[in-house]
Amino acid sequence: MDVNHFLISSLLERWRSETHTFHFPYGETTMTLEDVVVLLGLPIDGDVVTGPTTVQDIFATFHEHLGVIPPPTVIRGNSIRVSWLNSTFQQLPPNANNEVIAQYVRAYILTLIESILMPDTSAARVHVMYLLRLADLNVVRNYSWGSAVLSCLYRCLDHGIHLRQENIRGCMILLQCWAWERITTIAPQLQPLSDQEVADGDGFPVCRRWMNFLWRPYTRQEVSRLIVVDIPPVSRATVPIICFATVEIHQADRVMRQFGLRQNIPPEPVNLDQVHRDDLRGRNDRDWVGHHHQWIAIWNDRENRIVQGTPLAETAICVMKHRICSGT
Template identity: 55%
Template sequence: MITVAGFGHLLSIPSIDINHHLITALVERWRLETHTFHFPLGESTITLQDVALQLGLFIDGQPVTGFTSGDMVEASQYLLGSIPPPNVIKGNTIKLSWLNNNFQQLPADATDDVIAQHARAHILSLIGSLLMPDTSAGRVHLMYMLLLADLTHVATYSWGSAVLAYLYRALDHGIDYHQNNIGGCMLLLQCWAWERIKTLSPIIESLTPEDIVAGHGFPLAKRWSRTSSQRYDPPTRTISLIRKTIDNLQSKKFLWTPYSRPDVVVLITAEVSPVSRAVVPLICFATVEFHQADRVMRQFGFRQGIPSEPQNLDELHKEDMRGKTYRYWPEYHQRWIVMWTDRHNHLIQDIQFNGNGHLHDSTTYMQWYINHTIRYISAQESSSDEDYDMPQEPMEPEPQPQPPSHPTYHPSRFPYGHDFDVGQSSYLGLPQPSTSTHMDHLRHLSLHSPHHQIPFTYNFLPSPSGTFSTPPNIFGTSAFTPLSAYNPTSSMHYRPTMSSPASHNEANNNDDEHVVDDPLPRRPRQQIRRPHCVTSSHK
């Protein structure tokens, strides 16, 4: 019955340890405006395709929504066969331990009704512990149980999109300085990173042809339980090493389309719906997040252009079930449900890329990306044109301005709390900040990253090799950091030569950076208190 409901693949995934350092380093690069990670090579994110292939969940179907109030505990008498005792009930949530203790063993003389009740309890436990755990990791809401009433109808829901919406919201909350724990499916996030960032993934044992035929390689998350005795390579043992590894990420070590590799294709036994590349809202009861497939087109094998402005979800991010006791979410979110219903008409499509999909810094998209985010600039290993989507475009020599009599400082073009010019937000494809309070909040996030597990200091001094070291994470700057801190004057470091696409040249004529002969400033040493690990509740 669990397989018929669409959750059968999850039962075959063994226990996999979560690398808290890796999760923390990824959360640091998450942007809630776009639901993407900002890596040196461009934007990337978890998509519906990853949910379908890593977890084996259905991603096409009805949105997961319905009632969240009422006497759901009484309904458990019919759907689960018993009513939880008062000491395990809190509102409409129950302890997962009660489900585990009471539904572990199926009676020998179980009827069809009893089997169905045990199946619902197991699915409810999977939702609360693996797919959509809250920050407590110990309770599950009974609103999901109501959708499990007819087990033959459960597979018609898009559980994959609900899992992804819940994970997006958990990552949105995870960047909050005051957030100590994080919810959501951390197994999905970790497997997604391991598939793409090869310098961070453990070595896994190869499957035999017999194992492949038997389907032991699907869903793909199952493969990551077959790690060698040396489970994690040294770069993943501390958060500082993971930060450095991501900063120095090379094109050959990041895979845009890992599921197209021959050794992975033979493992996939399920067809992925085209909805995996739709630009649509993701719905899970009170939660609505947007699936920004157009910002990560290379993950679907297409060439990446400058993306359009994302949906402004500031108001939706404030929505939760607290104080909304009698709200009927299918009616309240009707606008977004209509968009999801029309999902097959919102699929991205473009020219297939060549090579591995990587773009040279001189391309239009990378010029836009470099000028509107913060990525670490360090000495890169040489790569051939075969690794990139398009050959290297020749760059015209940059005219050198006359050095001013004193250091000149211009407002930064970097958004997200780094001296962001509000007037440029529409060009960047970001929602317009409505008040100064919003900008103060972003600056607060940039100054106080919630995930610095170890103290660090800024150091812009040359290393013995002649290159410059960089700050250990992308949010380690203040609203008063000069541009010279981001762009060392060394000729071996890349300096952007265009601030925007041609259609926005006039709006950015005054944003050119000036190169000064003054040495790079030395930042004062700062002692930062070590906060709690954001993934401490996950084992």
């Protein structure tokens, strides 16, 4: 899917890194775990995606999990070139046994991670740390891949607002589909735009088009019958979301209207300046499980951190009764 760079740039102008939300005239909004599970179908309720990020022998690791030893030219540091994965694992051989099928599955998931879900600025190399999480395919779904994707997107948007940042990485498909679902006036047109419509500014998002916003697009009848995934309650939990060195806060308490609840005054956002200094550069041998143990403990307590509130329908009725009783 082509990425609309005008749309991404317009959204970046309204992104606030301290809250991980877009600031619109009608309030704050952002991509949540609910959007991830609906739009991407990834599991969001599970163990955090973290662990060791380095191996003793990278060639032996690839041979163990992919069945082949890559040439040294496609290896750089702890990463491997995605183009080599595409060419080497392009076609599953006939009569492949379960072990070979598992190797091709790992290669395919690695390609998805780097090209779509959690790409870097070049989308050319994928880190070996993801391959380690794919070693046992029977437990892969036990990880919260959705929260890992969202944490990387949050971090990428934080970097994207810097003036010197030329490229932006992260799951742009998630960001763009989120915008299309909620801001219907910027969704793809069924009919091509005329030259006059383009001249009037209808070919890309402008300020006047932000006003039509759907807080709950997935509850519409034509949409809800197409959704085939269960949305777990953790989708509205205020918790840290983690992907190896990356830690961000899923601030569901700032976008309660997206869950059909009345928006309360949110608390001050958590200051993550110190955590944001952590990345993989020069820290490949760090034990991220131990280093982020306090954040992982909060994530493991996610069931007790689900946002509660007054449903919007009840709020509207109370406001209406108040106006009738007061004569306003």
